[in-house]
Amino acid sequence: MTTAASAFDRALDQLGAAIVAGELPDGHADTVDGFITRTGASRSVVREVTRVLGALGMLSAGRRVGLRVLPLAQWDLLDPRVIRWRLEGPDREVQLAELRSLRHAVEPAAAAAAAREVRDGRGSTRLLDEALVAMVQAADGPENGDFLAADRAFHAAVLDLSGNAMLLRLREVIEEGLRHRALVERGELAPDRHDLALHQEVAEAIGAGEEERAAACMREIIERTTPAR
Amino acid sequence: MTTAASAFDRALDQLGAAIVAGELPDGHADTVDGFITRTGASRSVVREVTRVLGALGMLSAGRRVGLRVLPLAQWDLLDPRVIRWRLEGPDREVQLAELRSLRHAVEPAAAAAAAREVRDGRGSTRLLDEALVAMVQAADGPENGDFLAADRAFHAAVLDLSGNAMLLRLREVIEEGLRHRALVERGELAPDRHDLALHQEVAEAIGAGEEERAAACMREIIERTTPAR
DNA sequence: CCACCCCCAATAGTATGACTATTGAGGCGG
DNA sequence: CCGCCTCAATAGTCATACTATTGGGGGTGG
Numbered sequence: 241m242t243t244a245a246s247a248f249d250r251a252l253d254q255l256g257a258a259i260v261a262g263e264l265p266d267g268h269a270d271t272v273d274g275f276i277t278r279t280g281a282s283r284s285v286v287r288e289v290t291r292v293l294g295a296l297g298m299l300s301a302g303r304r305v306g307l308r309v310l311p312l313a314q315w316d317l318l319d320p321r322v323i324r325w326r327l328e329g330p331d332r333e334v335q336l337a338e339l340r341s342l343r344h345a346v347e348p349a350a351a352a353a354a355a356r357e358v359r360d361g362r363g364s365t366r367l368l369d370e371a372l373v374a375m376v377q378a379a380d381g382p383e384n385g386d387f388l389a390a391d392r393a394f395h396a397a398v399l400d401l402s403g404n405a406m407l408l409r410l411r412e413v414i415e416e417g418l419r420h421r422a423l424v425e426r427g428e429l430a431p432d433r434h435d436l437a438l439h440q441e442v443a444e445a446i447g448a449g450e451e452e453r454a455a456a457c458m459r460e461i462i463e464r465t466t467p468a469r
Numbered sequence: 470m471t472t473a474a475s476a477f478d479r480a481l482d483q484l485g486a487a488i489v490a491g492e493l494p495d496g497h498a499d500t501v502d503g504f505i506t507r508t509g510a511s512r513s514v515v516r517e518v519t520r521v522l523g524a525l526g527m528l529s530a531g532r533r534v535g536l537r538v539l540p541l542a543q544w545d546l547l548d549p550r551v552i553r554w555r556l557e558g559p560d561r562e563v564q565l566a567e568l569r570s571l572r573h574a575v576e577p578a579a580a581a582a583a584a585r586e587v588r589d590g591r592g593s594t595r596l597l598d599e600a601l602v603a604m605v606q607a608a609d610g611p612e613n614g615d616f617l618a619a620d621r622a623f624h625a626a627v628l629d630l631s632g633n634a635m636l637l638r639l640r641e642v643i644e645e646g647l648r649h650r651a652l653v654e655r656g657e658l659a660p661d662r663h664d665l666a667l668h669q670e671v672a673e674a675i676g677a678g679e680e681e682r683a684a685a686c687m688r689e690i691i692e693r694t695t696p697a698r
Numbered sequence: 699c700c701a702c703c704c705c706c707a708a709t710a711g712t713a714t715g716a717c718t719a720t721t722g723a724g725g726c727g728g
Numbered sequence: 729c730c731g732c733c734t735c736a737a738t739a740g741t742c743a744t745a746c747t748a749t750t751g752g753g754g755g756t757g758g
Contacts, residue, residue, distance in 0.1 A: 247741065282742045284513065288520045295521045303710045303749045317638045318547045338635045341582055345636065349574030406567045407574065409546045511713045532720045532739045
Protein backbone atom coordinates (compact mmCIF):
# COMPACT_ATOMS: atom_id res chain seq x y z
CA MET A 241 0.00 0.00 0.00
CA THR A 242 1.52 3.30 -1.01
CA THR A 243 -0.89 5.52 0.89
CA ALA A 244 -0.65 3.83 4.25
CA ALA A 245 0.53 6.92 6.08
CA SER A 246 -1.45 10.08 6.60
CA ALA A 247 -1.42 13.00 4.22
CA PHE A 248 0.67 14.84 6.73
CA ASP A 249 3.29 12.10 6.92
CA ARG A 250 3.49 11.83 3.18
CA ALA A 251 3.87 15.57 2.67
CA LEU A 252 6.44 15.88 5.44
CA ASP A 253 8.48 13.04 4.08
CA GLN A 254 8.28 14.31 0.54
CA LEU A 255 9.38 17.84 1.38
CA GLY A 256 12.00 16.79 3.93
CA ALA A 257 13.55 14.35 1.52
CA ALA A 258 13.48 16.93 -1.28
CA ILE A 259 15.37 19.43 0.85
CA VAL A 260 17.97 16.89 1.98
CA ALA A 261 18.43 15.67 -1.57
CA GLY A 262 19.15 19.22 -2.71
CA GLU A 263 16.13 19.23 -4.94
CA LEU A 264 15.10 22.28 -2.95
CA PRO A 265 18.55 23.77 -2.39
CA ASP A 266 19.73 26.05 0.36
CA GLY A 267 18.23 29.46 -0.20
CA HIS A 268 15.43 28.24 -2.41
CA ALA A 269 12.37 30.41 -1.88
CA ASP A 270 8.87 29.10 -2.18
CA THR A 271 5.38 29.76 -0.90
CA VAL A 272 2.75 27.81 0.93
CA ASP A 273 0.80 27.64 -2.29
CA GLY A 274 3.86 26.32 -4.06
CA PHE A 275 4.09 23.49 -1.55
CA ILE A 276 0.38 22.84 -1.89
CA THR A 277 0.85 22.35 -5.61
CA ARG A 278 3.98 20.30 -5.13
CA THR A 279 2.52 17.92 -2.57
CA GLY A 280 -1.14 17.95 -3.51
CA ALA A 281 -2.04 18.32 0.15
CA SER A 282 -4.34 20.92 1.61
CA ARG A 283 -3.35 24.20 3.13
CA SER A 284 -3.66 23.01 6.74
CA VAL A 285 -1.52 19.99 6.12
CA VAL A 286 1.16 22.00 4.35
CA ARG A 287 1.18 24.53 7.15
CA GLU A 288 1.61 21.81 9.75
CA VAL A 289 4.44 20.38 7.69
CA THR A 290 6.17 23.73 7.41
CA ARG A 291 5.93 24.11 11.18
CA VAL A 292 7.69 20.82 11.71
CA LEU A 293 10.32 21.52 9.07
CA GLY A 294 10.78 24.88 10.72
CA ALA A 295 11.28 23.17 14.06
CA LEU A 296 13.94 21.03 12.38
CA GLY A 297 15.77 24.14 11.24
CA MET A 298 15.30 23.29 7.60
CA LEU A 299 12.83 26.00 6.67
CA SER A 300 12.15 29.55 7.70
CA ALA A 301 8.97 31.46 7.04
CA GLY A 302 8.38 35.17 6.81
CA ARG A 303 5.51 37.34 5.82
CA ARG A 304 5.73 38.72 2.34
CA VAL A 305 8.90 36.68 2.00
CA GLY A 306 7.56 33.17 1.78
CA LEU A 307 9.25 29.97 2.79
CA ARG A 308 12.99 29.70 2.50
CA VAL A 309 15.17 26.62 2.67
CA LEU A 310 17.88 27.02 5.31
CA PRO A 311 21.52 25.88 4.98
CA LEU A 312 22.52 22.51 6.35
CA ALA A 313 24.40 24.20 9.16
CA GLN A 314 21.09 25.04 10.79
CA TRP A 315 19.41 21.68 10.47
CA ASP A 316 18.73 19.58 13.50
CA LEU A 317 21.16 16.88 12.43
CA LEU A 318 20.47 14.88 15.57
CA ASP A 319 16.82 14.34 14.72
CA PRO A 320 16.01 10.78 13.62
CA ARG A 321 13.94 12.06 10.70
CA VAL A 322 16.77 14.17 9.36
CA ILE A 323 19.16 11.28 9.80
CA ARG A 324 16.87 8.95 7.91
CA TRP A 325 16.47 11.42 5.07
CA ARG A 326 20.22 11.85 4.86
CA LEU A 327 20.76 8.10 4.89
CA GLU A 328 18.36 7.74 2.02
CA GLY A 329 19.79 10.64 0.06
CA PRO A 330 23.12 11.59 -1.50
CA ASP A 331 24.60 12.41 1.93
CA ARG A 332 24.46 8.78 2.92
CA GLU A 333 28.20 8.20 3.25
CA VAL A 334 28.82 11.44 5.10
CA GLN A 335 26.01 10.64 7.50
CA LEU A 336 27.36 7.17 8.19
CA ALA A 337 30.83 8.56 8.87
CA GLU A 338 29.41 11.13 11.24
CA LEU A 339 27.41 8.51 13.10
CA ARG A 340 30.52 6.39 13.50
CA SER A 341 32.48 9.33 14.78
CA LEU A 342 29.69 10.20 17.17
CA ARG A 343 29.78 6.68 18.47
CA HIS A 344 33.52 6.93 19.04
CA ALA A 345 32.87 10.03 21.08
CA VAL A 346 29.93 8.90 23.11
CA GLU A 347 30.30 5.27 24.04
CA PRO A 348 33.64 5.27 25.86
CA ALA A 349 32.53 8.29 27.85
CA ALA A 350 29.26 6.57 28.65
CA ALA A 351 31.13 3.50 29.88
CA ALA A 352 33.15 5.72 32.19
CA ALA A 353 30.01 7.40 33.47
CA ALA A 354 28.42 4.01 34.03
CA ALA A 355 31.41 2.89 36.09
CA ARG A 356 31.09 6.05 38.16
CA GLU A 357 27.39 5.43 38.72
CA VAL A 358 27.99 1.90 39.90
CA ARG A 359 30.84 2.94 42.18
CA ASP A 360 28.63 5.59 43.76
CA GLY A 361 25.88 3.05 44.25
CA ARG A 362 23.40 4.60 41.85
CA GLY A 363 23.07 1.68 39.46
CA SER A 364 23.27 -2.06 39.19
CA THR A 365 24.94 -4.10 36.50
CA ARG A 366 22.08 -6.56 36.25
CA LEU A 367 20.94 -5.67 32.73
CA LEU A 368 24.55 -5.54 31.65
CA ASP A 369 25.22 -9.06 32.89
CA GLU A 370 22.07 -10.38 31.33
CA ALA A 371 23.05 -8.96 27.96
CA LEU A 372 26.47 -10.49 28.35
CA VAL A 373 25.02 -13.92 29.03
CA ALA A 374 22.78 -13.58 26.01
CA MET A 375 25.80 -12.70 23.88
CA VAL A 376 27.72 -15.75 25.03
CA GLN A 377 24.78 -18.03 24.37
CA ALA A 378 24.10 -16.52 20.96
CA ALA A 379 27.76 -16.80 19.99
CA ASP A 380 27.39 -20.58 19.94
CA GLY A 381 23.98 -20.48 18.32
CA PRO A 382 23.35 -20.56 14.59
CA GLU A 383 21.54 -17.22 14.34
CA ASN A 384 23.92 -14.35 13.71
CA GLY A 385 21.00 -11.98 14.19
CA ASP A 386 20.62 -13.08 17.79
CA PHE A 387 24.21 -12.22 18.49
CA LEU A 388 23.84 -8.78 17.00
CA ALA A 389 20.67 -8.18 18.99
CA ALA A 390 22.42 -9.16 22.21
CA ASP A 391 25.30 -6.89 21.26
CA ARG A 392 22.90 -4.00 20.82
CA ALA A 393 21.29 -4.77 24.16
CA PHE A 394 24.69 -4.71 25.81
CA HIS A 395 25.58 -1.30 24.42
CA ALA A 396 22.13 -0.02 25.27
CA ALA A 397 22.58 -1.20 28.85
CA VAL A 398 25.84 0.71 29.13
CA LEU A 399 24.27 3.91 27.88
CA ASP A 400 21.35 3.33 30.19
CA LEU A 401 23.60 2.81 33.18
CA SER A 402 25.37 6.08 32.45
CA GLY A 403 22.37 7.74 34.03
CA ASN A 404 22.32 10.37 31.32
CA ALA A 405 19.05 10.55 29.43
CA MET A 406 20.66 12.61 26.68
CA LEU A 407 23.27 9.94 26.05
CA LEU A 408 20.56 7.32 25.94
CA ARG A 409 18.77 9.37 23.35
CA LEU A 410 21.95 9.62 21.35
CA ARG A 411 22.13 5.86 21.32
CA GLU A 412 18.78 5.58 19.58
CA VAL A 413 20.02 8.07 17.05
CA ILE A 414 23.17 6.07 16.41
CA GLU A 415 21.35 2.77 16.20
CA GLU A 416 19.05 4.18 13.60
CA GLY A 417 22.07 4.50 11.37
CA LEU A 418 23.74 1.24 12.29
CA ARG A 419 20.61 -0.69 11.50
CA HIS A 420 20.59 0.86 8.06
CA ARG A 421 24.18 -0.13 7.52
CA ALA A 422 23.50 -3.64 8.69
CA LEU A 423 21.22 -4.10 5.72
CA VAL A 424 24.14 -3.51 3.40
CA GLU A 425 27.26 -4.91 5.05
CA ARG A 426 25.41 -7.77 6.63
CA GLY A 427 26.92 -10.87 8.10
CA GLU A 428 30.35 -9.30 8.48
CA LEU A 429 30.28 -9.22 12.23
CA ALA A 430 30.41 -12.84 13.18
CA PRO A 431 30.87 -13.66 16.84
CA ASP A 432 34.50 -13.20 17.76
CA ARG A 433 36.26 -14.52 20.85
CA HIS A 434 38.36 -11.47 21.49
CA ASP A 435 35.37 -9.20 20.98
CA LEU A 436 33.43 -11.18 23.54
CA ALA A 437 36.30 -10.99 25.98
CA LEU A 438 36.43 -7.23 25.58
CA HIS A 439 32.73 -6.93 26.31
CA GLN A 440 33.23 -9.03 29.38
CA GLU A 441 36.04 -6.78 30.50
CA VAL A 442 33.92 -3.68 30.01
CA ALA A 443 31.22 -5.16 32.19
CA GLU A 444 33.81 -6.14 34.77
CA ALA A 445 35.38 -2.68 34.80
CA ILE A 446 32.01 -1.01 35.14
CA GLY A 447 31.07 -3.35 37.95
CA ALA A 448 34.33 -2.53 39.70
CA GLY A 449 33.84 1.19 39.18
CA GLU A 450 37.01 1.55 37.13
CA GLU A 451 36.19 4.44 34.84
CA GLU A 452 39.39 4.50 32.86
CA ARG A 453 39.52 0.80 32.11
CA ALA A 454 35.85 0.75 31.10
CA ALA A 455 36.38 3.63 28.70
CA ALA A 456 39.55 2.15 27.24
CA CYS A 457 37.99 -1.24 26.58
CA MET A 458 34.93 0.30 25.07
CA ARG A 459 37.14 2.38 22.82
CA GLU A 460 38.89 -0.76 21.68
CA ILE A 461 35.61 -2.52 20.96
CA ILE A 462 34.41 0.31 18.81
CA GLU A 463 37.69 0.67 17.01
CA ARG A 464 37.62 -3.00 16.13
CA THR A 465 34.12 -3.03 14.75
CA THR A 466 34.04 0.31 12.98
CA PRO A 467 37.41 0.77 11.29
CA ALA A 468 39.50 3.90 11.72
CA ARG A 469 37.62 5.87 9.10
CA MET B 470 5.96 43.44 25.53
CA THR B 471 4.41 40.17 26.59
CA THR B 472 2.77 39.34 23.28
CA ALA B 473 5.80 39.83 21.08
CA ALA B 474 5.80 36.31 19.73
CA SER B 475 3.14 34.78 17.55
CA ALA B 476 0.13 32.91 18.84
CA PHE B 477 1.81 29.74 17.71
CA ASP B 478 4.99 30.43 19.66
CA ARG B 479 3.07 31.31 22.77
CA ALA B 480 0.90 28.21 22.63
CA LEU B 481 3.86 25.95 21.90
CA ASP B 482 5.84 27.38 24.74
CA GLN B 483 2.94 27.19 27.13
CA LEU B 484 2.12 23.56 26.40
CA GLY B 485 5.73 22.43 26.15
CA ALA B 486 6.58 24.02 29.47
CA ALA B 487 3.47 22.55 31.06
CA ILE B 488 4.45 19.06 30.00
CA VAL B 489 8.04 19.41 31.16
CA ALA B 490 6.91 20.86 34.46
CA GLY B 491 4.72 17.85 35.03
CA GLU B 492 1.61 19.96 35.00
CA LEU B 493 0.49 17.65 32.21
CA PRO B 494 2.02 14.44 33.50
CA ASP B 495 3.08 11.39 31.55
CA GLY B 496 -0.04 9.59 30.41
CA HIS B 497 -2.32 12.58 30.76
CA ALA B 498 -5.01 12.43 28.10
CA ASP B 499 -6.52 15.50 26.54
CA THR B 500 -8.21 16.66 23.38
CA VAL B 501 -7.61 19.32 20.80
CA ASP B 502 -10.55 21.22 22.22
CA GLY B 503 -9.02 20.93 25.66
CA PHE B 504 -5.84 22.55 24.41
CA ILE B 505 -7.86 25.22 22.63
CA THR B 506 -9.49 26.10 25.92
CA ARG B 507 -6.23 25.91 27.81
CA THR B 508 -4.26 28.12 25.47
CA GLY B 509 -6.97 30.33 24.05
CA ALA B 510 -5.54 29.78 20.57
CA SER B 511 -7.50 28.71 17.53
CA ARG B 512 -7.85 25.20 16.17
CA SER B 513 -5.26 25.71 13.44
CA VAL B 514 -2.67 26.97 15.85
CA VAL B 515 -3.28 24.21 18.35
CA ARG B 516 -3.06 21.61 15.64
CA GLU B 517 0.26 23.01 14.43
CA VAL B 518 1.51 22.99 18.01
CA THR B 519 0.48 19.38 18.54
CA ARG B 520 2.34 18.44 15.37
CA VAL B 521 5.51 19.99 16.67
CA LEU B 522 5.13 18.50 20.15
CA GLY B 523 4.52 15.20 18.42
CA ALA B 524 7.73 15.63 16.46
CA LEU B 525 9.50 16.22 19.77
CA GLY B 526 8.17 12.93 21.10
CA MET B 527 6.24 14.62 23.85
CA LEU B 528 2.75 13.98 22.57
CA SER B 529 0.96 11.29 20.65
CA ALA B 530 -2.36 11.65 18.91
CA GLY B 531 -4.91 9.04 17.99
CA ARG B 532 -8.38 9.07 16.64
CA ARG B 533 -11.06 8.57 19.21
CA VAL B 534 -8.27 8.52 21.76
CA GLY B 535 -7.22 12.14 21.84
CA LEU B 536 -3.86 13.55 22.71
CA ARG B 537 -1.69 11.76 25.18
CA VAL B 538 1.41 12.99 26.96
CA LEU B 539 4.34 10.62 26.40
CA PRO B 540 6.92 9.60 29.00
CA LEU B 541 10.19 11.48 29.21
CA ALA B 542 12.02 8.50 27.76
CA GLN B 543 10.56 9.34 24.38
CA TRP B 544 11.24 13.06 24.35
CA ASP B 545 13.79 14.52 22.02
CA LEU B 546 16.09 15.55 24.84
CA LEU B 547 18.63 16.93 22.41
CA ASP B 548 16.29 19.55 21.03
CA PRO B 549 17.13 23.09 22.14
CA ARG B 550 13.49 23.79 22.95
CA VAL B 551 13.19 20.80 25.23
CA ILE B 552 16.47 21.71 26.89
CA ARG B 553 15.27 25.24 27.52
CA TRP B 554 12.01 24.04 28.99
CA ARG B 555 13.85 21.66 31.26
CA LEU B 556 16.26 24.37 32.34
CA GLU B 557 13.35 26.59 33.25
CA GLY B 558 11.45 23.85 35.05
CA PRO B 559 11.96 21.54 37.99
CA ASP B 560 14.41 19.38 36.01
CA ARG B 561 16.93 22.20 35.90
CA GLU B 562 19.65 20.54 37.97
CA VAL B 563 19.33 17.20 36.22
CA GLN B 564 19.51 18.90 32.86
CA LEU B 565 22.63 20.83 33.82
CA ALA B 566 24.31 17.66 35.04
CA GLU B 567 23.46 15.88 31.81
CA LEU B 568 24.81 18.72 29.73
CA ARG B 569 28.06 18.66 31.70
CA SER B 570 28.36 14.94 31.23
CA LEU B 571 27.63 15.28 27.55
CA ARG B 572 30.39 17.82 27.31
CA HIS B 573 32.81 15.44 29.01
CA ALA B 574 31.91 12.87 26.40
CA VAL B 575 31.99 15.01 23.31
CA GLU B 576 34.78 17.55 23.54
CA PRO B 577 37.81 15.31 24.07
CA ALA B 578 36.64 13.08 21.25
CA ALA B 579 36.15 16.12 19.05
CA ALA B 580 39.68 17.28 19.81
CA ALA B 581 40.99 13.88 18.75
CA ALA B 582 38.96 14.00 15.56
CA ALA B 583 40.24 17.51 14.87
CA ALA B 584 43.82 16.32 15.23
CA ARG B 585 43.09 13.51 12.80
CA GLU B 586 41.57 15.94 10.31
CA VAL B 587 44.60 18.20 10.45
CA ARG B 588 47.03 15.30 10.14
CA ASP B 589 45.18 14.07 7.08
CA GLY B 590 45.26 17.55 5.59
CA ARG B 591 41.54 18.17 5.68
CA GLY B 592 41.58 21.21 7.94
CA SER B 593 43.61 24.18 9.01
CA THR B 594 44.16 25.46 12.53
CA ARG B 595 43.69 29.07 11.52
CA LEU B 596 40.47 29.71 13.43
CA LEU B 597 41.89 27.84 16.37
CA ASP B 598 44.97 30.03 16.49
CA GLU B 599 42.93 33.18 16.13
CA ALA B 600 40.74 32.21 19.03
CA LEU B 601 43.83 31.46 21.07
CA VAL B 602 45.30 34.90 20.35
CA ALA B 603 42.00 36.49 21.33
CA MET B 604 42.04 34.56 24.61
CA VAL B 605 45.57 35.72 25.45
CA GLN B 606 44.71 39.31 24.68
CA ALA B 607 41.47 39.20 26.64
CA ALA B 608 43.21 37.60 29.63
CA ASP B 609 45.07 40.86 30.21
CA GLY B 610 42.08 43.04 29.46
CA PRO B 611 39.55 44.19 32.04
CA GLU B 612 36.50 42.57 30.48
CA ASN B 613 35.91 39.08 31.81
CA GLY B 614 33.17 38.68 29.22
CA ASP B 615 35.68 39.02 26.41
CA PHE B 616 37.71 36.18 27.81
CA LEU B 617 34.69 33.93 28.07
CA ALA B 618 33.67 34.80 24.51
CA ALA B 619 37.12 33.93 23.22
CA ASP B 620 37.00 30.71 25.19
CA ARG B 621 33.70 29.80 23.56
CA ALA B 622 35.15 30.62 20.15
CA PHE B 623 38.09 28.31 20.85
CA HIS B 624 35.89 25.38 21.78
CA ALA B 625 33.65 26.08 18.82
CA ALA B 626 36.66 26.03 16.52
CA VAL B 627 37.69 22.62 17.84
CA LEU B 628 34.24 21.15 17.24
CA ASP B 629 34.19 22.78 13.84
CA LEU B 630 37.56 21.31 12.93
CA SER B 631 36.35 17.86 13.89
CA GLY B 632 34.58 17.85 10.56
CA ASN B 633 31.51 16.32 12.10
CA ALA B 634 28.37 18.37 11.62
CA MET B 635 26.57 16.39 14.29
CA LEU B 636 29.20 17.22 16.87
CA LEU B 637 28.99 20.86 15.90
CA ARG B 638 25.29 20.73 16.44
CA LEU B 639 25.85 19.16 19.83
CA ARG B 640 28.03 22.10 20.75
CA GLU B 641 25.20 24.54 20.17
CA VAL B 642 23.04 22.38 22.35
CA ILE B 643 25.61 22.37 25.14
CA GLU B 644 26.26 26.09 24.92
CA GLU B 645 22.59 26.77 25.28
CA GLY B 646 22.84 25.30 28.75
CA LEU B 647 26.18 26.76 29.72
CA ARG B 648 24.96 30.23 28.88
CA HIS B 649 22.05 29.70 31.22
CA ARG B 650 24.37 28.64 33.98
CA ALA B 651 26.63 31.61 33.38
CA LEU B 652 23.81 33.88 34.42
CA VAL B 653 23.84 32.29 37.85
CA GLU B 654 27.42 31.34 38.68
CA ARG B 655 28.87 34.32 36.92
CA GLY B 656 32.34 35.72 37.28
CA GLU B 657 33.79 32.53 38.68
CA LEU B 658 35.91 31.73 35.70
CA ALA B 659 38.57 34.38 35.75
CA PRO B 660 41.46 34.01 33.31
CA ASP B 661 43.87 31.42 34.62
CA ARG B 662 47.45 30.87 33.49
CA HIS B 663 47.35 27.13 33.62
CA ASP B 664 44.03 27.03 31.82
CA LEU B 665 45.49 29.17 29.06
CA ALA B 666 48.51 26.92 28.79
CA LEU B 667 46.25 23.90 28.43
CA HIS B 668 44.34 25.55 25.64
CA GLN B 669 47.59 26.32 23.95
CA GLU B 670 48.65 22.71 24.27
CA VAL B 671 45.38 21.49 22.79
CA ALA B 672 45.90 23.73 19.78
CA GLU B 673 49.48 22.54 19.49
CA ALA B 674 48.50 18.87 19.69
CA ILE B 675 45.77 19.32 17.12
CA GLY B 676 48.19 21.14 14.83
CA ALA B 677 50.67 18.30 15.21
CA GLY B 678 47.99 15.70 14.59
CA GLU B 679 48.48 14.08 17.99
CA GLU B 680 45.04 12.68 18.72
CA GLU B 681 45.73 11.29 22.16
CA ARG B 682 47.41 14.35 23.56
CA ALA B 683 44.71 16.64 22.20
CA ALA B 684 42.01 14.53 23.81
CA ALA B 685 43.84 14.26 27.11
CA CYS B 686 44.42 18.00 27.40
CA MET B 687 40.87 18.77 26.47
CA ARG B 688 39.70 16.34 29.11
CA GLU B 689 41.80 18.14 31.66
CA ILE B 690 40.42 21.53 30.65
CA ILE B 691 36.88 20.37 31.05
CA GLU B 692 37.56 18.64 34.33
CA ARG B 693 39.05 21.83 35.71
CA THR B 694 36.18 24.06 34.72
CA THR B 695 33.25 21.78 35.39
CA PRO B 696 33.96 19.83 38.56
CA ALA B 697 33.66 16.07 38.76
CA ARG B 698 29.93 16.10 39.36
C1' DC C 699 21.36 62.38 -9.33
C1' DC C 700 20.70 60.55 -4.77
C1' DA C 701 18.64 59.60 -0.37
C1' DC C 702 14.78 59.06 2.26
C1' DC C 703 10.06 58.02 3.27
C1' DC C 704 5.54 56.30 2.53
C1' DC C 705 2.29 53.34 0.72
C1' DC C 706 0.80 48.98 -1.20
C1' DA C 707 0.53 44.44 -2.55
C1' DA C 708 2.34 39.93 -1.49
C1' DT C 709 2.40 36.47 1.70
C1' DA C 710 2.32 34.05 6.10
C1' DG C 711 -0.63 33.89 10.18
C1' DT C 712 -5.15 33.26 12.42
C1' DA C 713 -9.83 31.92 12.77
C1' DT C 714 -13.94 29.08 11.73
C1' DG C 715 -16.84 25.60 10.05
C1' DA C 716 -17.94 21.52 7.69
C1' DC C 717 -16.96 17.06 6.39
C1' DT C 718 -14.21 12.30 6.60
C1' DA C 719 -11.93 8.40 8.52
C1' DT C 720 -10.61 5.67 12.22
C1' DT C 721 -11.17 3.10 16.22
C1' DG C 722 -12.19 1.95 21.16
C1' DA C 723 -16.01 0.54 23.74
C1' DG C 724 -20.30 -1.04 24.79
C1' DG C 725 -24.10 -3.78 23.49
C1' DC C 726 -26.10 -7.75 21.30
C1' DG C 727 -26.41 -12.30 19.66
C1' DG C 728 -24.61 -16.87 19.74
C1' DC D 729 -18.73 -16.38 28.36
C1' DC D 730 -17.00 -14.95 23.90
C1' DG D 731 -16.89 -12.76 19.56
C1' DC D 732 -18.85 -9.66 16.36
C1' DC D 733 -21.03 -5.36 15.06
C1' DT D 734 -22.53 -0.99 15.52
C1' DC D 735 -21.86 3.69 17.03
C1' DA D 736 -20.18 7.76 18.66
C1' DA D 737 -15.98 10.25 19.99
C1' DT D 738 -12.17 12.34 18.18
C1' DA D 739 -8.26 13.44 15.22
C1' DG D 740 -7.51 14.31 10.37
C1' DT D 741 -8.47 16.85 6.14
C1' DC D 742 -10.24 20.44 3.35
C1' DA D 743 -12.00 24.99 2.04
C1' DT D 744 -12.53 29.86 2.83
C1' DA D 745 -12.35 34.28 4.70
C1' DC D 746 -10.04 37.58 7.11
C1' DT D 747 -5.75 39.89 9.56
C1' DA D 748 -1.07 41.43 10.22
C1' DT D 749 3.36 42.23 8.70
C1' DT D 750 6.85 43.81 5.79
C1' DG D 751 9.97 44.21 1.65
C1' DG D 752 10.16 46.85 -2.24
C1' DG D 753 8.86 50.22 -5.55
C1' DG D 754 7.72 54.75 -6.58
C1' DG D 755 7.42 59.29 -5.46
C1' DT D 756 9.31 63.44 -3.27
C1' DG D 757 12.60 66.62 -1.50
C1' DG D 758 17.35 67.86 -1.34
